[in-house]
Amino acid sequence: MAVVTDQVTLTVDGQSVTVAKGTLILDAAKKLGIEIPIFCSHPKMEPVAVCRMCLVEVEKMPKLQPACAVYVMDGMVVRTRTEQVQRYQNGVLEFLLANHPLDCPICDKGGECPLQDQTYTYGPGASRYDFPKKHFDKAVPLSDKILLDRERCVLCWRCTRFSAEISGERELALIQRGKDTIIGTFNDQPARSEYQGNWTEICPVGALTSRQYRFISRPWDLDRTATICPGCSMGCNVHADARHNRLGRFQARENLAVDDGWLCDFGRYSFPSFQREGIERPRVRRDGRLEEVSYEEAMAAAAQSLRRAGPATAGWASPAATNEELFLFQRLLREVLATPHLDHGRGRGEAATALEPDDAALPIADLERCDHVLLLGGQAVIDAAPVLHLRLFKSERKGVRVHRVDDARAALEAVPAEAQAVGIVSSLGRKPEVDSLQGKLARKVKGSVRRLLVPDGPNGRGATDLGFGPGRGPGYASLDGKAGRARPDWEAAGVRALYLFEASPLHDFQASGEEREWIQRLETVVLQRPRPSPLDDLAHVILPGRAFVEKAGTVTNMEGRVQRIRPAIDAAVVRDDWKILQGVAQALGADWRYRDPDEVFADLSRAVPAYRADRIGERALWSERA
Amino acid sequence: MPQTELLETALEEARAAGYIGRNVLGSGFDVDVLLHRGAGAYICGEETALLTSLEGYRGEPRLKPPFPAVKGLYGKPTVVNNVETLATLPHIVRNGPDWFAAMGTPTGKGTRVWCMSGHVNRPGNYELEMGTPIRELIYEHGGGIWKGRSLKAFQPGGASMMVLLPEHLDVGLDFDAIAKAGSMAGAGAMMVMDETTCIVDVARRLVKFFEHESCGKCTPCREGTYWMANLFDRIEFGEGKPGDPDLLLDMGYNIDGRSFCPLGDASTWFPRSVIKYFRDEFEQHIVEKACPFRGEREAVA
Numbered sequence: 010m011a012v013v014t015d016q017v018t019l020t021v022d023g024q025s026v027t028v029a030k031g032t033l034i035l036d037a038a039k040k041l042g043i044e045i046p047i048f049c050s051h052p053k054m055e056p057v058a059v060c061r062m063c064l065v066e067v068e069k070m071p072k073l074q075p076a077c078a079v080y081v082m083d084g085m086v087v088r089t090r091t092e093q094v095q096r097y098q099n100g101v102l103e104f105l106l107a108n109h110p111l112d113c114p115i116c117d118k119g120g121e122c123p124l125q126d127q128t129y130t131y132g133p134g135a136s137r138y139d140f141p142k143k144h145f146d147k148a149v150p151l152s153d154k155i156l157l158d159r160e161r162c163v164l165c166w167r168c169t170r171f172s173a174e175i176s177g178e179r180e181l182a183l184i185q186r187g188k189d190t191i192i193g194t195f196n197d198q199p200a201r202s203e204y205q206g207n208w209t210e211i212c213p214v215g216a217l218t219s220r221q222y223r224f225i226s227r228p229w230d231l232d233r234t235a236t237i238c239p240g241c242s243m244g245c246n247v248h249a250d251a252r253h254n255r256l257g258r259f260q261a262r263e264n265l266a267v268d269d270g271w272l273c274d275f276g277r278y279s280f281p282s283f284q285r286e287g288i289e290r291p292r293v294r295r296d297g298r299l300e301e302v303s304y305e306e307a308m309a310a311a312a313q314s315l316r317r318a319g320p321a322t323a324g325w326a327s328p329a330a331t332n333e334e335l336f337l338f339q340r341l342l343r344e345v346l347a348t349p350h351l352d353h354g355r356g357r358g359e360a361a362t363a364l365e366p367d368d369a370a371l372p373i374a375d376l377e378r379c380d381h382v383l384l385l386g387g388q389a390v391i392d393a394a395p396v397l398h399l400r401l402f403k404s405e406r407k408g409v410r411v412h413r414v415d416d417a418r419a420a421l422e423a424v425p426a427e428a429q430a431v432g433i434v435s436s437l438g439r440k441p442e443v444d445s446l447q448g449k450l451a452r453k454v455k456g457s458v459r460r461l462l463v464p465d466g467p468n469g470r471g472a473t474d475l476g477f478g479p480g481r482g483p484g485y486a487s488l489d490g491k492a493g494r495a496r497p498d499w500e501a502a503g504v505r506a507l508y509l510f511e512a513s514p515l516h517d518f519q520a521s522g523e524e525r526e527w528i529q530r531l532e533t534v535v536l537q538r539p540r541p542s543p544l545d546d547l548a549h550v551i552l553p554g555r556a557f558v559e560k561a562g563t564v565t566n567m568e569g570r571v572q573r574i575r576p577a578i579d580a581a582v583v584r585d586d587w588k589i590l591q592g593v594a595q596a597l598g599a600d601w602r603y604r605d606p607d608e609v610f611a612d613l614s615r616a617v618p619a620y621r622a623d624r625i626g627e628r629a630l631w632s633e634r635a
Numbered sequence: 636m637p638q639t640e641l642l643e644t645a646l647e648e649a650r651a652a653g654y655i656g657r658n659v660l661g662s663g664f665d666v667d668v669l670l671h672r673g674a675g676a677y678i679c680g681e682e683t684a685l686l687t688s689l690e691g692y693r694g695e696p697r698l699k700p701p702f703p704a705v706k707g708l709y710g711k712p713t714v715v716n717n718v719e720t721l722a723t724l725p726h727i728v729r730n731g732p733d734w735f736a737a738m739g740t741p742t743g744k745g746t747r748v749w750c751m752s753g754h755v756n757r758p759g760n761y762e763l764e765m766g767t768p769i770r771e772l773i774y775e776h777g778g779g780i781w782k783g784r785s786l787k788a789f790q791p792g793g794a795s796m797m798v799l800l801p802e803h804l805d806v807g808l809d810f811d812a813i814a815k816a817g818s819m820a821g822a823g824a825m826m827v828m829d830e831t832t833c834i835v836d837v838a839r840r841l842v843k844f845f846e847h848e849s850c851g852k853c854t855p856c857r858e859g860t861y862w863m864a865n866l867f868d869r870i871e872f873g874e875g876k877p878g879d880p881d882l883l884l885d886m887g888y889n890i891d892g893r894s895f896c897p898l899g900d901a902s903t904w905f906p907r908s909v910i911k912y913f914r915d916e917f918e919q920h921i922v923e924k925a926c927p928f929r930g931e932r933e934a935v936a
Contacts, residue, residue, distance in 0.1 A: 058698055061854045061893055072892040078698055100889030104858035137882055140865045164851065183693060183851075186676075188861040190851035 019085035034076035034087055035063060045089055046098065046127045048105075048213045049165040050077035053270065054174050060165050061101055062127070065089045073097060095131070102132035108143040108188075109214075110160045118215030120228040124163060145191060152200040154274055155208060155217055159191050162216035168192060168208040175271070176204045177402045192216070203395045206277040210261055219258065221278055226252040234577035235262055237564055239283065239329060239513055239557040240276030242464045243373075243394040244566025247272065249280070249558050249577035256280045256558060256578065266374045267570065269403065273395035280558070282514045286540070288582060289553040299551065304584050304592065311508075311550040312596030314533035315346055318506030322533075323350035323499045326477055328466025329513035330586070331562030331574065332620070333609035335468070335477045337590040337601075338510055343482075345599045349493025350504060351479055353472040355465055355519050362440045363480055364464055364473040366619075366631035369569035371432045371459035373397070377404045380456075381428045383420045385435040385443060387413040393436055393463045394567065401434075417446040421453065429456035437464045463567050466516040467557070471565035474629065475617060484617035506533035511542055512586070513557050518544060537589055552593075554586040562587070562606045563620075569628045571620055642670050677848035681896050682715040684850070695850045696896035719748070719823070739765030743809030747820075753789070753827035754781050766807040773804070773827055784829040788912070792821025794841050795901030797908035798834070817908070833928035834913045835920055838906045839867035845902035856899025859890040863906065875921040880910050 018027045021038045028037045033056065038045050048060035056078035064073035068086035073094065076087070088094065106128065113119040145159035164183070169192065172181040180200050184193045194200050208217045231250040238245040238259060245268035247259045259277045263270035291307030292299040302310070315322055324342040326335055335353075342348050376382055382404060384390055391398045405411050412423040424431055431454055435443045443460055450458045464470050476483040479493035494502040507528060511517045520528060520543070528534060528547045536548035539556040559580040565571050584592075587609055591601045603609050607622070614620050619629040636644075646668055649655045657665045671689060673679050679688045683697035686708045707713025723745065727735045735745045743765035749772055752758045756778030763772060769791065773779065780786050786801045791808075797818040799806070806816045813820045828837060846860035863886055869875050887903035894900050910917060919927050 056698065059853050059895060061895070064893060097889060097893060100885075101854055101893070104854050104862070104889065107858050107862055138862060140862075143861075163854070164857070185851075186693070187847065187849040187851040188857055190857065 017081050017083040017085075019081050019083070019087060021087045022089055028081055030081075032081050034065065034067070034074070034079050034081055034085075037081050038076065038087065038089060043089055045076045046131050047077055048123060048127075048163055049167065051167055051170070051211060054167065054170045057166055057170070060105075060163065062098070062105075064097060064101075065094055066091050098131040099133040102128050103136055103138065105163050106132070106136055107138040108160070109163070110142065110147075110158075112161070113215075115224075116158075116161065116215035117218045117223060117225075118161075118212070122215060123213040143188065149193075150199075150220070151194060151217075152202075152205060154220055154278060155200065155205045156220055156223065157192060158216050158218070161214045162192055163214050164190055164192070165213055167211045167213065168217055171204075171207060171211060172202070174406070175207070175399060175402070176202055178202050178204075181208070203274050204271065204399065206274050207261070207271050219278075221281070222258045225257045226250075231257055232577070234558075234575050236558065236574045236577060237467065237566075237572050238272065238276040238279075239467050239515060240273065240279050241394045242328075242467060242469050242567040243268065243273075243276075243396045244467065244564065244568075244570055244572055245272050245276060245396055246572070247276075251577050254579055256284055266372065267566065267568075267572075268396055269374075269400060271396055271399050275395060279515060283539075283556040283558045283578075285556065285559070285578060285580060285583075288580075289540075291553060292548075292551040294549045299545075299548075304552070304589070307550055307552055308589065308592040309596050311535045311552065311593050314549060315506055315508065315535065315593070316597060318533055319346055320348045321503055321505040322346050322348045322508060323352070323494075323496075323502075323504040323506070324348070324508045324510070325496060325518060326351075326353050326472065326510040327512040327516045327518070328353050328355070328464065328469035328472050329516040329557060329564075330468060330472070330510060331512075331560065331564055331606070332468065332471045332475055332571070332613060333562045333606040334510070334512070334586045334590060335472050335475045336483065336613040336616070337587055337594070337603075337609060338508075339475060339477050339483065341590055341594045341597075341599070342508070345594050345597045349479060349488065349491050350499060350502060351477050351493060352496040352499075353466075353469065353477050354496050355516065356521070362437060363478055364437060364440070364462060364470065366474075366485065366569070366629075368437075368440070368460060368462040368464075369470060369567060369628070371434070371461040372568045372628060373400055373461070375430075375459075376400050376432055376434070376461075377407055377409065379404070379409055379430045379432040381424045381430075382409055382411045382432040382434060383423065383446075384411060384413045385415070385417065385420055385433060385446070386439055387415055390434060390436050390463055393465075397434065397463070417442050417449075420446055421449050424450060424454060426454055428454040431456060431458045433458065433460040435460070435462055437462050437469070461568060466513070467566070468564040470567055470569060471563070471571070474565060474569070474619070475613065483613070484619065486616075500527050505531060506535070507531055508535045509537065509544060509548075510554075510586070510590075511536070511538035511544070512554070514540060514542075517542060520544060535593075537586065552589050553583055554589055555580045555583055559583070560585055560606075563610065563625060565629065569631070571625050571627070571629055573625055639670065639672055646670060676850075677844075678850045678896075678898055681898060684896070685715065686713060693850070695852045696898075722748075740807060740809050740812075742811045743807075747808065747823055749808065749823050749825050751777050751825040751827065753825075754784065754829035754832070755779065755827050756781050763808060765809040766812070768805050768807055769799075769825075770804040772808060772825065777827070780827070780829050782829070784831065787828045787830045787832050788834060788909075789828060790818070790824075790826040790905065792819045793824040794844060795904050796821045797904050798912060800912060831928060833871070833926050834909050834916055835867065836871050836926065836928070838909050839864070839871045841905050842867050842902060845898065849898060849902075853895035853899060855890040856894040856896075856902065859886055859894075859899065860902050862886060863902070867906070870917060870920050871926055873920065873924040873926065875917070875924075877918075877921055879921065880914060880917045883907070884910060 016027050024041050026041050045063045047063045058075035058078035063076040065076045066088040067074045147158045149157040151157050169181045184191050209219050234249045236249050238247045246262040246264040248262045250257045261272045290301040293302050293310045401411050414420045479495045534548045535550045537552040537554050558577045563571050619631045676694045678684045679694040681696045684694045688694040703713040748762045761776045788798050799818050803816045806812050810820045842863045846864040849856045849860045851857045887907045891900045891903045
């Protein structure tokens with residue numbers, strides 16, 4: 010009796026390969042290192058087999074078969090480089106280029122264009138098409154973010170399928186038919202999707218391009234840096250591409266566990282906020298005027314003023330600061346200045362809810378493995394971390410029931426008792442509600458209930474883990490009755506000096522009018538920030554630091570994943586923030602001798618064992634905390 | 636009376652007689668017939684494009700498998716039948732399968748309706764026993780070639796089928812015989828062309844039809860039919876180049892069997908067959924830089 014397995018064995022170009030049933034010829038060939046050219050096929054979308062680039066010979070089948078849409082069978086014999094296939098590949102590329110404008114020299118895609126690359130690899134050297142080319146509209150604005158060049162479009166359907174299958178918004182569609190077919194939005198209305206930048210990345214030609222990146226660079230002139238998006242606590246992996254030391258664009262750097270290969274437009278197009286517009290010098294206020302000084306003078310001046318205030322100092326750090334910076338800053342405040350008043354909350358009226366390790370107990374990718382997900386707060390939660398929507402939509406397509414609810418009672422009712430794995434996704438602001446809902450659900454349902462809360466900023470999670478708040482020390486250590494006060498209470502607590510560390514214009518201090526009046530009355534305001542801030546007027550010492558894209562370190566995303574950020578831009582003489590913090594501490598008499606952020610991380614690991622240098626890229630291991 | 640009204644009337648009669656609707660003839664079985672008008676797109680004759688169109692989407696063929704019998708209309712198993720099949724059924728039911736099978740040839744039984752157009756004296760629909768010689772259809776039923784002219788060529792099965800010549804007149808009207816002669820019986824649309832017909836122009840018009848009807852889903856059909864139409868235009872209007880017939884044959888190689896559905900494949904069959912039989916006419920167009928039939932040309936159906 011034949012052994013029934015889930016594996017099938019086939020040969021591709023004479024080489025044998027065993028793959029799982031349900032594998033496409035394309036992927037079986039890939040496993041052997043055999044490339045079959047494609048345009049329409051995309052690993053995250055259903056096969057459509059419309060571009061006809063991937064046709065190969067399959068024994069016993071009279072016609073060439075699309076490798077992107079035909080599933081393997083046991084004993085199948087596939088040939089990808091026969092005379093017939095190669096002659097046809099020449100033919101289909103000649104078809105695709107017949108009415109393509111061949112304006113590669115002025116096309117943003119040139120140099121990283123699958124149509125260009127495959128024409129060189131598989132195409133004819135010259136075209137026999139000698140008629141005037143069809144003309145379509147060029148540089149059509151689909152929105153304030155995207156331009157569509159209908160002449161370059163090869164109608165691969167990737168963008169329309171993204172719109173239908175990945176984001177679920179169905180904003181892009183095919184219009185007209187035959188040779189007149191074009192891509193567009195309904196009634197030419199501007200596209201409103203928050204995920205349009207992805208269209209430009211999946212477009213296999215230069216049809217869909219980012220307005221922001223238009224004519225900025227040739228791809229081979231870009232310096233590419235693997236880092237993390239500064240947009241929110243999702244922690245999407247990005248390539249920061251820079252030319253001549255200026256950012257040109259962010260592109261997705263697929264991390265299946267985090268972003269699944271996609272970015273949101275808020276994050277992708279946030280990079281101009283981090284663009285350096287010149288080199289700033291530190292300044293110290295003397296006789297009411299800010300005067301340029303050296304870093305050493307500025308740090309000494311800051312130290313002198315802070316020493317006077319001592320425990321009456323309060324420190325605020327942006328939730329965009331790195332773990333290393335936050336760790337040093339909390340040491341500076343707690344150990345050197347002996348003050349307990351730390352906070353990273355933005356806006357004075359914000360309730361002082363602190364995250365717990367369990368708020369990251371539900372990893373992002375596990376949303377797909379829940380049977381019910383409660384999105385408590387609905388679109389407001391998505392707005393705080395837009396790529397979450399793509400993961401939730403993907404989960405729904407896989408059969409997960411996603412309930413978008415706004416009150417906890419409806420949430421409780423939505424989930425049946427027989428649920429096996431329930432996830433709650435909400436924002437930090439709704440933590441008390443989520444905690445109570447989780448308790449009730451745990452009693453109601455058979456299976457597990459886990460939660461994932463979206464904190465503010467790319468490192469709100471890290472700020473809490475490292476104890477950058479008034480209530481807990483690094484690693485949630487108890488402060489033994491020495492808890493400080495949160496930002497809303499600093500005035501009442503008699504705070505006289507403020508050390509503000511604004512790490513990102515997207516996640517700045519955001520002082521209310523009332524708060525500004527209070528700050529104005531303080532005897533010392535030290536402001537460390539990457540670019541001019543509305544608080545500059547109130548500062549006594551300004552310490553220019555680096556932008557998110559200019560420094561090294563780690564940040565922790567909403568699910569507790571500790572990820573590396575790397576400098577994409579050389580900020581030259583602008584001092585690294587961790588060095589400034591160390592400099593101020595040294596000026597206050599501390600004997601700190603860190604030589605780089607890795608040394609800070611080593612120290613941080615000792616205080617917070619859940620953070621381990623050998624596990625960067627993974628989620629922090631709080632279960633080992635005991 | 637428009638066909639839809641006729642059909643609606645028939646359906647009302649059937650409903651009134653209890654043949655369709657709830658509880659058919661007291662059997663407890665419910666079945667209804669819904670008439671849905673197409674908007675005329677040729678591609679919607681392809682069974683999966685028809686289903687997609689019925690669902691309200693763009694008329695475009697679907698990837699097969701899954702075949703409609705497994706996953707068809709609204710994802711449910713679906714049988715797609717031609718009107719021709721449905722029209723034959725009542726007679727088989729009424730007279731029995733033996734009656735039907737007694738007609739025709741061993742491989743093609745029964746009768747078929749041939750829709751004859753073009754240069755015959757009596758164009759029209761003729762229901763003939765399968766296997767009837769083509770000569771009988773054209774010369775007896777159709778009354779022969781009009782205006783006393785002689786037959787140049789005919790296309791036996793519809794807009795996509797390969798051309799046949801007077802030497803094929805004794806071929807029988809059935810699927811196997813026509814296939815053996817190098818064409819296909821297809822939809823049974825017989826187009827007859829007299830000696831004054833410019834075959835290049837016929838091919839040009841047919842290719843333009845396919846270019847117009849291509850849904851645009853796949854590259855070979857979308858780009859290939861457009862390119863072929865351009866080539867035929869220039870040959871017919873005296874701008875052809877010596878390599879054009881071979882270029883057309885090569886495009887046939889890159890379209891036929893490579894397209895997503897048979898529409899693209901079929902767009903190449905007639906042009907390639909006329910290049911095979913009438914290459915000299917192509918060359919005459921190209922060398923003389925004009926259509927040799929200009930002036931004596933009559934409109935083709």
